[in-house]
Amino acid sequence: MKLNLTVAVTLLLLVLMLGAGFVSGMWGFALGHEALKGVSQPDARPITKTKNLNDTPPGAQAVVMLKEADIIKTVKVMMQKSKQRQPEKKNNTDNRTKLLSAVDPTQSDAAPAGFPIVSKDKGVTLEIRSVRQQQGSLLLDVSLKNESSQSVKFLYSFLDVTDDRGRPLSASAEGLPGELPANGEAFSGTVSIPTTVLEGASRISLTLTDYPDQQLRLQTSGIPVR
Structure with missing residues (x-):
């Protein structure tokens, strides 16, 4: 009896588990069916893709593929135009330089007006050739030449400015x-x-004397700084 009840x-x-x-x-x-309503499988057919690409919606811009030959031709034309502009630019620069030189002589390649400034004593020559500004310093381009019969010594820490x-x-x-040797050769340098x-x-x-005798005195004045 108990066995039949257990089986039942x-x-x-x-049955209840199967039903559930x-x-x-x-x-x-x-x-799931309700959630997938309105979702369709992508159309992977090549004919359909080509048709969709050709049917460009109004207002949309289609991508245009340029030919390699057209690109090379365009680049050559642009290079030729650039070369034609360069001589014109150079001529304009030359004309501007000439105009500035006519108005202000200091803009030309020649030495600035008033230079060189020269001082001579006992066969030794001090020459101030030009003045320029560079990196927070005023630079004087100078040269020394000894045409006397004996060499001359200088100690530039005694240079008086x-x-x-x-x-x-x-x-x-x-x-x-x-x-400074007595050979008449000009030696160039700078005073900063x-x-x-x-x-x-x-x-x-600027005043420079020989060392240690101080028998020689080279003096220049009126050197413009502006």
Whole structure:
């Protein structure tokens, strides 16, 4: 009796489980079908794709593929136009330089007006060739030449530079020889003055003597700084 009851209960539970699974599957299928409404499979047919590309919607711009030959031709034309403009630009630059030279002589390639400034003593010549500003310094392009019968020594730490107000200015010399031979050869160098000490000055003076005798005195004045 008990065995028959157990079998009956087992069969009943099995039927209930099958029924519940069937109902759950149907319910899930219904939900999925409802969610996929309006979704269609993409059309992968080549004919359809070509048709869609040709049918460009109004207002949309179609992509235009340029030919390689057309691109090369366009580039050549642009290069020719660029070459034609270059001589014109150069001519304009030359004309501008000539105009500036006519108005202001300092804009030409020639030495600025007033230069060189020369000082001579006992066969030794000091020449100030030009003045320029570079990286916060006033640079004097100078040269020394000894046409006497004996060499001359200089100690450039004794170089005396003053402005038009009489104020002493710090200066340093580069490229000039410590001993100037008596061969008439010109030696070039620079005298550097910080522009910070030149405030309010318009002209400077430079004095150089030989060392240690100080029998030679080379003095220049009126050197413009602006």
